[in-house]
Amino acid sequence: MEDSSYNLFNRIPKDKRERLLHASIEEFAEHGFHQASINRLVNRLGIAKGSIFRYFGSKERLFAFVFDYAIELVKARLRGIRDITKEMPFFQRLKSILWVGINFVEQHPSIYRLYLKMIFQENFPLRDELLRKVHLMSAEYLTSLVRDSISKGEIRNDLDVDFVVFFLNSMLDRFLQAYTVAFWDAGTGIYKAPQEELLRKVDHFVSVIEKGLAIHE
Amino acid sequence: MEDSSYNLFNRIPKDKRERLLHASIEEFAEHGFHQASINRLVNRLGIAKGSIFRYFGSKERLFAFVFDYAIELVKARLRGIRDITKEMPFFQRLKSILWVGINFVEQHPSIYRLYLKMIFQENFPLRDELLRKVHLMSAEYLTSLVRDSISKGEIRNDLDVDFVVFFLNSMLDRFLQAYTVAFWDAGTGIYKAPQEELLRKVDHFVSVIEKGLAIHE
Amino acid sequence: MEDSSYNLFNRIPKDKRERLLHASIEEFAEHGFHQASINRLVNRLGIAKGSIFRYFGSKERLFAFVFDYAIELVKARLRGIRDITKEMPFFQRLKSILWVGINFVEQHPSIYRLYLKMIFQENFPLRDELLRKVHLMSAEYLTSLVRDSISKGEIRNDLDVDFVVFFLNSMLDRFLQAYTVAFWDAGTGIYKAPQEELLRKVDHFVSVIEKGLAIHE
Amino acid sequence: MEDSSYNLFNRIPKDKRERLLHASIEEFAEHGFHQASINRLVNRLGIAKGSIFRYFGSKERLFAFVFDYAIELVKARLRGIRDITKEMPFFQRLKSILWVGINFVEQHPSIYRLYLKMIFQENFPLRDELLRKVHLMSAEYLTSLVRDSISKGEIRNDLDVDFVVFFLNSMLDRFLQAYTVAFWDAGTGIYKAPQEELLRKVDHFVSVIEKGLAIHE
DNA sequence: GATGAATGAGTTTTCATTCAT
DNA sequence: TATGAATGAAAACTCATTCAT
Numbered sequence: 001m002e003d004s005s006y007n008l009f010n011r012i013p014k015d016k017r018e019r020l021l022h023a024s025i026e027e028f029a030e031h032g033f034h035q036a037s038i039n040r041l042v043n044r045l046g047i048a049k050g051s052i053f054r055y056f057g058s059k060e061r062l063f064a065f066v067f068d069y070a071i072e073l074v075k076a077r078l079r080g081i082r083d084i085t086k087e088m089p090f091f092q093r094l095k096s097i098l099w100v101g102i103n104f105v106e107q108h109p110s111i112y113r114l115y116l117k118m119i120f121q122e123n124f125p126l127r128d129e130l131l132r133k134v135h136l137m138s139a140e141y142l143t144s145l146v147r148d149s150i151s152k153g154e155i156r157n158d159l160d161v162d163f164v165v166f167f168l169n170s171m172l173d174r175f176l177q178a179y180t181v182a183f184w185d186a187g188t189g190i191y192k193a194p195q196e197e198l199l200r201k202v203d204h205f206v207s208v209i210e211k212g213l214a215i216h217e
Numbered sequence: 218m219e220d221s222s223y224n225l226f227n228r229i230p231k232d233k234r235e236r237l238l239h240a241s242i243e244e245f246a247e248h249g250f251h252q253a254s255i256n257r258l259v260n261r262l263g264i265a266k267g268s269i270f271r272y273f274g275s276k277e278r279l280f281a282f283v284f285d286y287a288i289e290l291v292k293a294r295l296r297g298i299r300d301i302t303k304e305m306p307f308f309q310r311l312k313s314i315l316w317v318g319i320n321f322v323e324q325h326p327s328i329y330r331l332y333l334k335m336i337f338q339e340n341f342p343l344r345d346e347l348l349r350k351v352h353l354m355s356a357e358y359l360t361s362l363v364r365d366s367i368s369k370g371e372i373r374n375d376l377d378v379d380f381v382v383f384f385l386n387s388m389l390d391r392f393l394q395a396y397t398v399a400f401w402d403a404g405t406g407i408y409k410a411p412q413e414e415l416l417r418k419v420d421h422f423v424s425v426i427e428k429g430l431a432i433h434e
Numbered sequence: 435m436e437d438s439s440y441n442l443f444n445r446i447p448k449d450k451r452e453r454l455l456h457a458s459i460e461e462f463a464e465h466g467f468h469q470a471s472i473n474r475l476v477n478r479l480g481i482a483k484g485s486i487f488r489y490f491g492s493k494e495r496l497f498a499f500v501f502d503y504a505i506e507l508v509k510a511r512l513r514g515i516r517d518i519t520k521e522m523p524f525f526q527r528l529k530s531i532l533w534v535g536i537n538f539v540e541q542h543p544s545i546y547r548l549y550l551k552m553i554f555q556e557n558f559p560l561r562d563e564l565l566r567k568v569h570l571m572s573a574e575y576l577t578s579l580v581r582d583s584i585s586k587g588e589i590r591n592d593l594d595v596d597f598v599v600f601f602l603n604s605m606l607d608r609f610l611q612a613y614t615v616a617f618w619d620a621g622t623g624i625y626k627a628p629q630e631e632l633l634r635k636v637d638h639f640v641s642v643i644e645k646g647l648a649i650h651e
Numbered sequence: 652m653e654d655s656s657y658n659l660f661n662r663i664p665k666d667k668r669e670r671l672l673h674a675s676i677e678e679f680a681e682h683g684f685h686q687a688s689i690n691r692l693v694n695r696l697g698i699a700k701g702s703i704f705r706y707f708g709s710k711e712r713l714f715a716f717v718f719d720y721a722i723e724l725v726k727a728r729l730r731g732i733r734d735i736t737k738e739m740p741f742f743q744r745l746k747s748i749l750w751v752g753i754n755f756v757e758q759h760p761s762i763y764r765l766y767l768k769m770i771f772q773e774n775f776p777l778r779d780e781l782l783r784k785v786h787l788m789s790a791e792y793l794t795s796l797v798r799d800s801i802s803k804g805e806i807r808n809d810l811d812v813d814f815v816v817f818f819l820n821s822m823l824d825r826f827l828q829a830y831t832v833a834f835w836d837a838g839t840g841i842y843k844a845p846q847e848e849l850l851r852k853v854d855h856f857v858s859v860i861e862k863g864l865a866i867h868e
Numbered sequence: 869g870a871t872g873a874a875t876g877a878g879t880t881t882t883c884a885t886t887c888a889t
Numbered sequence: 890t891a892t893g894a895a896t897g898a899a900a901a902c903t904c905a906t907t908c909a910t
Contacts, residue, residue, distance in 0.1 A: 008869090031340060034252045038905065048871045050907085059905065113339075120330075120337040123247055174391040229894080255880065265896045270881060442890090465774060468686045472884065482892045484886085493884065554764075554771040557681055608825040663873080689901065699875045704902060 009055040009065070020045060020055075024066045029110035032117045033063055033124040060125045067118070067130050070111045071137060077104055078141055090149040091210045094168070098202055101176055112176070142168050156215050164213065175205055226272040226282070237262060237272075239327075241283045246327035249334045250280055250341040277342050284335075284347050287328045288354060294321055295358055307366040308427045311385070315419055318393055329393070359385050373432050381430065392422055443489040443499070454479060454489075458500045463544035466551045467497055467558040494559045501552070501564050504545045505571060511538055512575055524583040525644045528602070532636055535610055546610070576602050590649050598647065609639055660706040660716070671696060671706075673761075675717045680761035683768050684714055684775040711776050718769075718781050721762045722788060728755055729792055741800040742861045745819070749853050752827055763827070793819050807866050815864065826856055 009017065023045050027036045038059060042049045056062040081100045085093045105112040118130060142165045149155050155164065226234065240262050244253045255276060259266045273279040298317045302310045322329045335347060359382045366372050372381065443451065457479050461470045472493060476483045490496040515534045519527045539546045552564060576599045583589050589598065660668065674696050678687045689710055693700045707713040732751045736744045756763045769781060793816045800806050806815065 032249070032338060034249075035340070037903090039903085042872095049905090050871050051869090053906065054870075113337075116337045120333045121249060123252070174394065177391065177394065225894085254878090256878085266880090267882080267896055268894075271894070274881095276880065466683070466772060468683075469774070471882090473882085476893095483884090484892050485890090487885065488891075550771045554767045555683060557686070608828065611825065611828070659873085688899085690899075700901090701875060701903075702873075705873070708902095710901065 012055075016047075020047070021066060021069055024062060025070060025110050025114060028063060028066060029113040029117065032121050033059075036063075064126050064130065067114070067126075068133075070108075070114060071133060073108065073111065074104065075137060075141075082141070082145070090145075090152070090154040091206055091214065093145070094209065095202060095206045098172060098175065098206065101172065102198070102202075105176060116177070138169055139165055154215065155213055159213070167213070168209070171205075171209055175202075229272075233264075237264070238283060238286055241279060242287060242327050242331060245280060245283060246330040246334065249338050250276075253280075255279075281343055281347070284331070284343075285350075287325075287331060288350060290325065290328065291321065292354060299358070299362070307362075307369070307371040308423055308431065310362070311426065312419060312423045315389060315392065315423065318389065319415070319419075322393060333394070355386055356382055371432065372430055376430070384430070385426070388422075388426055392419075446489075450481075454481070455500060455503055458496060459504060459544050459548060462497060462500060463547040463551065466555050467493075470497075498560050498564065501548070501560075502567075504542075504548060505567060507542065507545065508538065509571060509575075516575070516579070524579075524586070524588040525640055525648065527579070528643065529636060529640045532606060532609065532640065535606065536632070536636075539610060550611070572603055573599055588649065589647055593647070601647070602643070605639070605643060609636075663706075667698075671698070672717060672720055675713060676721060676761050676765060679714060679717060680764040680768065683772050684710075687714075689713075715777055715781065718765070718777075719784075721759075721765060722784060724759065724762065725755065726788060733792070733796070741796075741803070741805040742857055742865065744796070745860065746853060746857045749823060749826065749857065752823065753849070753853075756827060767828070789820055790816060805866065806864055810864070818864070819860070822856075822860055826853075 023041060027041045027044075031037070036059075038049060038052055042052060052062060056065055077100060078097070081097055085096050088096065115134070118127065118134075121127070143161060146155065146161055146164050146168070150157060150161070240258060244258045244261075248254070253276070255266060255269055259269060269279060273282055294317060295314070298314055302313050305313065332351065335344065335351075338344070360378060363372065363378055363381050363385070367374060367378070457475060461475045461478075465471070470493075472483060472486060476486060486496060490499055511534060512531070515531055519530050522530065549568070552561065552568075555561070577595060580589065580595055580598050580602070584591060584595070674692060678692045678695075682688070687710070689700060689703055693703060703713060707716055728751060729748070732748055736747050739747065766785065769778065769785075772778070794812060797806065797812055797815050797819070801808060801812070
């Protein structure tokens with residue numbers, strides 16, 4: 001079943017495929033799973049409703065597919081920055097990764113909103129499974145980085161790897177959340193961080209982490 | 218209109234009122250606004266569907282009422298801890314408040330889930346208005362604390378009050394989010410922080426804030 | 435059952451009774467039977483919903499009662515004009531009655547609207563019964579007039595009484611309908627007859643009837 | 652929007668379309684706008700509730716569509732008789748039109764009941780707009796007839812066209828109302844005019860109008 | 869392989885009527 | 890006797906899913 005639909009969808013013209021994927025991400029990011037409407041989606045796209053169900057079988061499986069696609073985008077970006085920054089000192093590397101994260105969120109805001117929706121919207125079918133995928137990806141990525149760094153002697157070796165990964169992961173996640181959600185001005189509303197301020201925040205943020213984790217002579 | 222429904226609901230027996238409020242909080246916390254079902258709610262409660270609409274007039278007004286009630290609970294708790302900790306040094310006071318926050322979330326998990334839903338669930342009727350209320354409450358509360366502390370000479374006076382409030386607010390909010398959401402074990406799922414570890418985390422967390430904000434000799 | 439509710443309602447203070455009757459007429463005239471709302475009615479009046487049902491037992495019986503009351507009002511007025519015009523020639527008498535009809539509609543517009551609703555709104559419970567009452571009243575009234583007139587030798591005696599009554603009834607009814615409904619200006623909307631024009635129309639109208647019915651030398 | 656639903660509905664099989672239209676006319680004629688029930692309608696028809704809303708979007712739009720359809724039927728019939736009677740003297744022509752009207756009401760009684768409901772049922776959404784359409788149609792139709800007749804020298808030229816149109820319109824309308832509503836036998840109920848009596852009434856009716864409007868040598 | 873009309877269980881909301889106080 | 894809170898059937902409307910073409 002899963003195979004056949006994969007095949008089906010993958011056989012349609014590339015541009016149609018991509019339009020469908022991005023429109024779906026938009027729809028789910030804007031409305032969450034339940035409130036997203038297949039009607040609205042196909043109207044936007046100008047394709048037949050039946051086609052969606054031929055490709056994916058159900059709304060749920062469309063969502064899973066779309067989510068996997070989004071994860072793939074993130075992974076590719078992270079792999080890219082990992083390879084480019086291979087030779088940097090760890091905490092500078094971390095800073096680069098944070099920048100890339102911010103950058104990605106700016107380029108694909110709906111993907112990040114989709115992720116946040118997932119986290120806080122309980123009771124939709126594949127929630128646990130999809131979250132597990134995200135966590136796994138994130139853990140694998142950070143674990144490889146941290147192992148690398150410990151072997152180079154940059155990180156205190158009295159901390160176990162899982163803890164450091166957990167700590168970094170929380171910090172990065174929180175920072176992005178703060179960046180997208182919590183920039184508010186007391187009482188009056190939403191607050192948009194200007195570029196230079198953001199730069200300062202990233203520096204400060206990473207320096208705090210460095211103080212906590214790095215080996216000090 | 219709002220008054221009359223307020224009165225109507227407030228006149229029914231206290232235990233029924235509370236059952237209704239808590240079941241409503243549960244329903245909204247679990248499903249968000251749109252996906253929450255009045256059918257399900259009244260079935261759970263064993264009361265007539267019409268009653269809900271007699272009390273509140275609409276799903277939207279029920280939601281607003283429930284949300285205001287939740288804010289009142291939080292406010293009362295915060296007022297309590299503020300008065301009790303009046304004489305403490307500021308950063309110890311902050312620690313107490315954080316403990317109270319964690320405590321509250323543990324006692325009323327659905328209220329916190331409701332708040333997170335609100336933040337990340339776009340496109341529902343009263344979102345902006347309700348968020349503004351939360352922000353206002355939080356800002357007023359922290360501002361009074363910070364003013365107090367500055368006048369006692371505990372906080373660097375080269376920072377303006379609004380910035381400090383914003384910073385603290387973000388930190389506290391993120392900490393609670395991390396506490397409720399991000400305690401995960403790589404790969405396997407959700408992870409519940411044991412009490413002593415949590416204690417350590419709170420201490421560490423506040424000490425970092427202290428390093429950043431306090432006056433050093 | 436019917437007796438007991440009559441008694442109940444008739445025992446309450448007169449002014450309350452009349453306020454209730456008039457508000458009910460208004461409500462039914464404006465919305466028809468089904469669309470009329472007991473909720474709205476009691477809100478207007480500031481009395482308890484239960485009272486309505488204690489007095490009348492059901493919406494249907496309230497409607498019947500209200501309608502009977504309206505008929506009583508009409509009857510009283512018609513009796514009055516009949517007695518006053520006893521000595522007039524028949525067609526002048528007719529003219530007076532028409533004027534009284536117009537006058538009544540102007541004073542109690544909602545009663546006439548109630549009557550029109552009744553006629554054209556099928557499928558409500560007591561329609562046939564209530565219409566029969568109206569027709570009976572109207573027939574009795576006109577029959578006595580026509581008999582009187584025939585015996586005075588004013589009306590052609592080659593016509594049977596029932597036909598003359600039917601003819602007069604239709605004409606009067608239609609004239610009032612035309613007066614309330616059909617005064618429209620081709621294409622643009624509703625048209626309000628000025629007093630003097632109306633006077634002319636009444637004269638003309640009755641003269642046509644006279645030409646048709648009266649004995650010509 | 653209106654177009655798309657129009658198209659949608661017009662694309663379904665003709666017999667289904669007509670069953671749906673006639674059942675809808677019945678439903679609205681019997682119950683008026685508010686009291687008409689889509690549930691009852693689809694049960695009668697044996698089609699899905701959702702289909703109605705796919706075709707028309709809302710009860711209101713269904714009503715408007717049905718009403719427009721009814722007007723179209725009337726218009727076609729009136730156009731037909733106008734062309735056929737082109738050469739007749741005006742008052743004979745009028746008589747033909749009246750006959751056609753009576754005929755139409757007999758063939759489509761629910762359409763006429765629908766029209767009467769519209770006139771006397773206040774407070775429903777499209778009332779004014781739809782009534783305007785009817786008035787406009789009727790005025791245009793009669794105006795062209797009257798102009799034609801004046802130019803042939805059949806009607807007194809001391810009356811302005813709008814007045815004659817108004818007069819004729821009222822008369823025809825009232826006659827049909829009398830035909831459908833007022834044929835009642837004192838006390839016993841509804842009364843169906845036998846064909847020959849009706850014939851006499853039409854003749855008489857038109858002769859009265861003729862006396863009033865025609866040029867007498 | 870693609871389409872989109874048809875479906876019906878689901879939603880929120882209204883309101884005449886009942887009945888304990 | 891008067892009250893008004895509680896009820897639940899019925900309303901209009903939505904939308905994921907199916908299936909004949």
